[in-house]
Amino acid sequence: MVGLRLLTDRYDRTVARELLLDPTARQERTDLSGPLNYLLIGSDRRPDSNSPETRADTILIVHLPAGLGRAYLISVPRDLLVAIPAAPGHPGGNDKINAAYQHGGGGEGGARLLSTTLSRLTGLRFDGAALIDFAGIQRVVDILGGVRLCPETEVRSIHTGHVFPAGCQQLTGAQALDLVRQRYDLPNGDYDRQRHQQQLLRAMLDRAAATDLRGNPARFDQVLRAVGSSLTVDTNGVPLDDLVFTLRDLRSDALLGVQVPSHPQTIDEVSYVLLDQGGGGLFEAVRENRVEPWVRSNQRWVNPL
Template structure:
């Protein structure tokens, strides 16, 4: 989509990492008071198109509560809830999270925002369908919840999958959340200077503040593999957030949990169908950092005319088939070049 600003990949990774830490911890120790506070602090909207929703709201409730199969969750990094609506029509980061049937692990499949796809029609905005960058689906759906619905329909068509839930995360308060953790320890494996702040990141391990961690995780220029390096650094940040929260006992500290709940709730729009917040918390309580695996969609950049796109390569259909069949563990074993341990 022309004119859309740079990817929010770093921020969505941070948001997802924090969310999973909270869900795992709160599912074990939260009282009804805390759960109700969280429920009331976030916005619920219909984010999934009918063609992208895996089951009825009632069945979704049962799926989250009782298990019995994997869960697909769509995460969007966007300014959807920004005060300025003109600045809020962006879906720069798209991640499909497939949680295993045992609820002990998950694969995070990042979708390139410039991926060339067929976007289906969307009657509510009189959009008749077109072949565009996938990021454009949010715009053609009218932004807000409609934009996410069209994006979910596009992904359901592309990968032949359905979703049990979706979330849109806005990131204004997440620097503060890292700072609430006391910072996170990261090891810089490729020396780089920020193009945003001129901050220099030398080789070695250190504790990063929220601003420093986000700045480092945004860098791609000056790195050998560009966006792929940025993705790997975000995965490292994800694990660092998990480890810091769990090792520091944050998940068992009601006061800290309450602070995180208020900060996260102010940045989150959620669709879990008929599943309650308690169902979601309990379903994810066994997730841990070592159970997360990062996946990059097999693809390559290509200039078409004067514009840069990302095109799927010949290995992509096998990834989508593995998503459909929930066999990503097996797919990852034979496609390690597209897999990143977190």
């Protein structure tokens, strides 16, 4: 544990820090005993791309109830129609939620606009946020020796043409990212993509446990360095090593995937996702720290991981 503490302390000094949360979306004070709510943003920016059209490809709310024995991965549909507040260069208005990151200019500004958009929608304030691009995830998966993913149906990549058969298979970092980015031609479209992304996070934790990452300081150091080049965090003033140690015993089988109650709809020939009435009570349940009973009553929106 001493070696792990030294590594995380070193990482704490080198990881990029920015104010990813808008003040209106930030929890006033974070108590690591929980409950905790974190915003995870996956950017579709790639190292070889200078495109200004970067959007948030993945938006996850991670909810940890008091006691921190469980983590709910709540996927926010990227095409969810929301009211995006005004920002420099953006007059505000209705758009897909993943466009908030772009309208905010990407990076810190994009994350802040996305956080306030999501906070207004859900009534939540966040204890922290993280922004990561594809390159970091790919490197971590490769350092871990790949991951095992099990798509329920055949998936054909629109990016590479590769066909992933149904069933469990061992994938490299590039293959895993290719799979979890797909949504076209899947039976449930973006909802299937959300589930695959949640399953990737579970698979990465499974692989980390199988390789005894915590007991292998050298391997852990490799993972930290790989993530560090692609990760930006906002811990709301909490030292990163304290956060890592608080969550170190969270098991992969304690993760549960949740989808936001919603439905697709075409408006003026544009495909959107619309929130069900009141979000099906999900956001209220998160605010009131009673997600577990909500899950028991809403199995339709729960993903087995």
